[in-house]
Amino acid sequence: MRSLADDLAGDVVRRYRIEHDQAVDMVVESFGRSRALVTAVAAADSVEQVKRLRVYRDAATTAKKEIYHHLRRYRPAESSASDAVDRLVALPVSSDERAAAVRAVVANHVSTAERLGELDGFFSQLFDHIGRPDTIVDVGCGVLPLVFPLDDPPVGQLWAVDTDPEAIRAVSAYARGDERVHPVRWDLTEDWPALHARGLPNRVDVALVLKVLPVVARRAPQALDVLARTPADLVVFSGSRTAMAKRQDIERRETGVLRRFLAEHGFTEVGEFRTADEVCLVARPVG
């Protein structure tokens, strides 16, 4: 079974962003769930013989689909991501283990994990473009607020809003005792008044919409209108440069989605920067 999985894993690794050993483990697990394949493997003389069977082709298709869907999740291993948040929740703010717990949460969320290699470069380019904002709203924040620098330059308020309860649980645990950070579970479809009712100022200096707009355009296009009315003087929109699951350059596609949105909603693009995994457009809303 392992050599059969090893063979398919070679294919998977060429197409998807996954290491060979992890791919083999996942294929073995998936194959193991097909009783028909397990029986066929036991009866066969060689890997090549099994590969000619219909039952193998079906099991291979299922395994590839499962890997693809696994890679497309923001939090790759739901249980280990939740465990990491549990640990952060349980630790006192003063604990020596807090930094490691924060790192574990951040490493378990794909969007922030992708940035970890060049986090300083990302933030230094970001602040070059946004200056010294006092109030920021991070729309669809994920767990980025856990690594967001608030001291230099000093940020007065960071509103961290997301529809994902786990993200907000993580930010809330991180922000205990820090009055600058305001985590709120909120969905774009609730619209801005619901957030103003929770205390978001009528207008903020900067809104961050990082790796969010292309997701919303695909999954809930009706909510794009809400993003178009983001109550901020400056908005930073970003998209990914490489696909979450497939080994594929998606910068042109993502930039296309962002620029079409800016044009349709009257934003003026005033800046652009990129890191290895992300392309960011800085824009001023109409008026």
Ligand SMILES: C[S@@+](CC[C@H](N)C(=O)[O-])C[C@H]1O[C@@H](n2cnc3c(N)ncnc32)[C@H](O)[C@@H]1O
């Ligand atoms: C790709 S992640 C990016 C996370 C974070 N902005 C970052 O760059 O690290 C997309 C985030 O958008 C959030 N999101 C998606 N649809 C949303 C919606 N309708 N309202 C609020 N948040 C949403 C998801 O829960 C997820 O945390």
